[in-house]
Amino acid sequence: MEHGMELFNFIELDLTTSIILILVGFVGGMVSGFIGSGGAFVLTPAMMTLGAPGMVAVASNICHKFPKALVGAMKRHKYGQVDVKLGLVMGVFAEAGVLTGKHVMTGIKHSFGAVGTDLYVSVMFIITLAIVGTFVFRDYRKLKNMSEEEQENVELTRIAKWVQSVKIPGTMFYSHAAKSELSFLFLIPLGFATGFLASAIAVGGFIGVPAMIYLLGVPAIMASATELVIAFVMGLGGTIFYGLEGAVDIRMAMLILFGSLFGIQIGAIGTTYVKDYQVKFTMALIMLTVLFSRFFYIPGYLSKLGMIAPLTADTAQKLKWIGDGVLYLALFVGAFTVISALLKGMKEHREQQAVLARASAAD
Amino acid sequence: MASSHASLGKTLFWGGLTAILYGFLFHYSDEFLRLAHTTVDACVVQKGVGVDYYHNPIPELCAEKGGTVVKGTWWYVFAPIAMAFALSYTHGLFTGLFWDVLGLKAKK
Numbered sequence: 001m002e003h004g005m006e007l008f009n010f011i012e013l014d015l016t017t018s019i020i021l022i023l024v025g026f027v028g029g030m031v032s033g034f035i036g037s038g039g040a041f042v043l044t045p046a047m048m049t050l051g052a053p054g055m056v057a058v059a060s061n062i063c064h065k066f067p068k069a070l071v072g073a074m075k076r077h078k079y080g081q082v083d084v085k086l087g088l089v090m091g092v093f094a095e096a097g098v099l100t101g102k103h104v105m106t107g108i109k110h111s112f113g114a115v116g117t118d119l120y121v122s123v124m125f126i127i128t129l130a131i132v133g134t135f136v137f138r139d140y141r142k143l144k145n146m147s148e149e150e151q152e153n154v155e156l157t158r159i160a161k162w163v164q165s166v167k168i169p170g171t172m173f174y175s176h177a178a179k180s181e182l183s184f185l186f187l188i189p190l191g192f193a194t195g196f197l198a199s200a201i202a203v204g205g206f207i208g209v210p211a212m213i214y215l216l217g218v219p220a221i222m223a224s225a226t227e228l229v230i231a232f233v234m235g236l237g238g239t240i241f242y243g244l245e246g247a248v249d250i251r252m253a254m255l256i257l258f259g260s261l262f263g264i265q266i267g268a269i270g271t272t273y274v275k276d277y278q279v280k281f282t283m284a285l286i287m288l289t290v291l292f293s294r295f296f297y298i299p300g301y302l303s304k305l306g307m308i309a310p311l312t313a314d315t316a317q318k319l320k321w322i323g324d325g326v327l328y329l330a331l332f333v334g335a336f337t338v339i340s341a342l343l344k345g346m347k348e349h350r351e352q353q354a355v356l357a358r359a360s361a362a363d
Numbered sequence: 364m365a366s367s368h369a370s371l372g373k374t375l376f377w378g379g380l381t382a383i384l385y386g387f388l389f390h391y392s393d394e395f396l397r398l399a400h401t402t403v404d405a406c407v408v409q410k411g412v413g414v415d416y417y418h419n420p421i422p423e424l425c426a427e428k429g430g431t432v433v434k435g436t437w438w439y440v441f442a443p444i445a446m447a448f449a450l451s452y453t454h455g456l457f458t459g460l461f462w463d464v465l466g467l468k469a470k471k
Contacts, residue, residue, distance in 0.1 A: 005406060005417045005424050010396060063443055110419070241445070243440035245404040246418060250395050250443035254388055254450055261458040263452075269467060331445030 006113055010249045011051045024331060025064075025259030030360065031261070031334045033267025034341075035283040042331055043256060044202050045125065045290055048297075049324050052119030053114035055105050056249050060241035061202035064253035064260065066235025073228035073357040081222050083177035086212075087229025088190040091185050094204060094230050095125045096239045097195025102241045105199060108309055112305060122294045124200040129294075132206045133287035140280035160217030177222040190215065191230070196235050199241075205231065264314070270338050273345020289330035294322030371466050377457035384450050398442045403435040 011017065024046040031042060043064075045059035076082050107115045156164075164180040171183040190211045198204030205227050212223035242248055271279060296319045303311040310318075388395065396414070401407070406420035408430030417425065420432045 005419055005421050007365055007418055008400070008418045010399070013392070067448050068455070071451065071455055236444075239444055240440055242444060243399070244402055244437060246400045246405065246416075246435075248399055248440075248443045250399065250446050251388065251392050251442070253447065254385065257383070257447070257450060257454065262461070265458060265462045266467070269462075348416050 006109065008053070008114065008132030008246065009055040009114075010056060010251070013251055017050055020251060021255035021258040023045075024264040025256035027259075027331045027335045028256065029260030029263025030267040030270075031085075031262035031263075031282070031286060034270050034338045035267075035279055041125070041201065041203050041206075042128065042259025042290055042334065044121065045294060046331070047252060047256075048118060048121065048172055049327050050250065052249065053109075054117035054119075054205075055109055055114065055242070055245075055247050056252075058105070058121060058200065058202045059245075059247035060244065060253040061256075062198070062235050062238040063248045063250065064257045066232050066239060067204070068257070068261070069228045069231035069235055070263075073225070073232055076225040076228065079225075081221060081225035082229060083175055083218070083226045084229060085173060086175045086177055086187075086216075086218070087226045088233065089173065090187050090194065090208065090226075090301075091230045093188050093191025094198070094208070094234045097197075098199045098234050098238045099195075099241060100192075101196040102238070102245070104142050106245055114324050115301055119298070119305065121201060122210040122301065123295055124197070125294050126291055127198065128201060128203075128285045129291035133208075133291060136287065137284035140277050140284055143280060145230070148300055156217045159215055163215055164217055169299045175216070175228055176219070177218040177352075178216050180217065182216060184255065188218070194230060195234050197313050199238060202238075204234055208220030208262045231323045249355070265341065267338055270342035270345070273349065274341045276340060282334065282341075285337070286330050286334045288334060289326060293323050293326035293330060296326065365468060370460055374457065374460040374464050375455055377460060381450065381453045381457050384446075388446060393443065393444075395446075398439040401433045401435060402437060402439040405433050405435070406430045407433050 013021075024043060028043045028046075043061050044054075044057045047060065052060070072081055073087070077084070105117060105120065108120050110120075133176055152273055160178075163186055164178060164182065166186075167181065168183040168185060171185050172181045173184060174180075175182050190207065194204040194211070195209040196205055205224075208227050208230055209220075209223045211221050212218040212226065218226065240247060299308065299311060300316050300319055302308045304315065391415075392442070396416075397407075400416035400418075403418060406417040406425035406428065408415040408417070408425075408428045415428075417428075418431070420430075422432055425432050427454055
């Protein structure tokens with residue numbers, strides 16, 4: 001590798017690759033609409049599987065998301081679910097996190113090339129998905145065993161109660177989502193961490209949404225809606241920061257957008273037909289599968305970077321195939337779960353309506 | 364019936380606009396690539412049909428490869444941003460209408 005000059009092409013886009021990107025976008029959109037946030041975690045690995053360097057995958061993912069986030073935020077603001085102030089304050093600190101994270105990514109690219117960014121993004125993915133996937137899975141198990149009423153009345157956590165009780169003069173603002181005054185000092189680490197993670201894997205909601213729910217005491221629906229404001233701010237900033245490094249591939253971003261906007265509606269409508277714990281199960285399942293797929297690429301990256309003994313071409317190829325296969329399995333599982341939940345729910349709904357119609361006709 | 368005709372008309376309109384924008388993007392995809400890569404300083408090497416782009420160009424190394432050093436133009440960064448906004452708007456409207464026309468609706 002020449003020190004200084006780095007070859008940095010975007011991938012060739014033939015018909016097959018383009019169709020795959022559209023389909024991946026479609027599934028990513030469905031999953032995103034269904035679980036409310038972070039459906040994009042299938043998109044970054046998918047782009048990397050197609051050959052895009054980690055940094056370009058992340059940058060292009062961020063680029064396709066931020067206008068969608070704005071549209072989503074505006075829609076949900078109409079339903080009263082968005083706390084604009086909270087979103088903007090966290091957005092500002094998230095921006096600082098994005099900028100810092102982008103510096104880390106660019107530094108890695110400069111010292112280790114595109115492959116270095118592949119390894120960095122994959123490791124960040126593995127850590128994040130492992131923590132969040134396990135947490136969501138445990139949450140799903142808990143919810144499934146609770147009764148309907150208990151699910152409605154999940155209380156504020158102790159931490160959230162404490163955070164809401166802390167008053168630091170000169171730093172307070174009213175959050176209508178948390179229905180309490182909050183000190184913006186709490187938002188600094190949360191916002192920053194959200195932004196830093198987003199700059200590494202293009203998903204910040206994994207920190208932002210749970211943090212708002214469990215640490216600030218914001219109801220889940222408002223947390224995911226407010227997250228859209230943060231995502232827009234981070235996304236616009238991230239696109240500019242990465243764009244200024246020449247890393248945004250608008251072709252990939254827009255192909256994904258093409259499929260994603262079709263899929264997102266299906267996913268969102270699907271949620272009206274299922275229970276909350278089914279959504280969480282889907283989320284956990286896909287996360288853990290994507291996580292598993294990333295493991296198979298790591299030896300290849302380490303070998304290319306000279307950090308381990310070089311792999312034979314045959315071994316490297318086999319590992320990549322397995323990794324690709326597991327990722328496509330994750331996408332298939334995601335698509336299958338959402339579509340079957342939707343179809344089943346719609347069928348039951350139609351049957352219910354038919355029964356009701358027959359009953360009232362018989363009167 | 365009148366409302367579904369109106370929806371179909373609107374759907375086709377926004378779908379048409381979206382198609383035009385995508386057509387523009389991919390007809391000029393090489394241009395967009397050039398804009399993206401020359402937002403920063405780059406060494407541009409013509410290789411037959413394709414072009415290789417190197418970041419952090421070093422003039423001597425670049426010359427060795429038969430390429431030209433191009434100075435970065437920072438405001439090229441707005442090209443992908445403008446495209447993303449435009450397509451999100453038109454395609455967002457189109458897909459919403461599309462599913463509506465097909466009868467996919469939320470459970471009340």
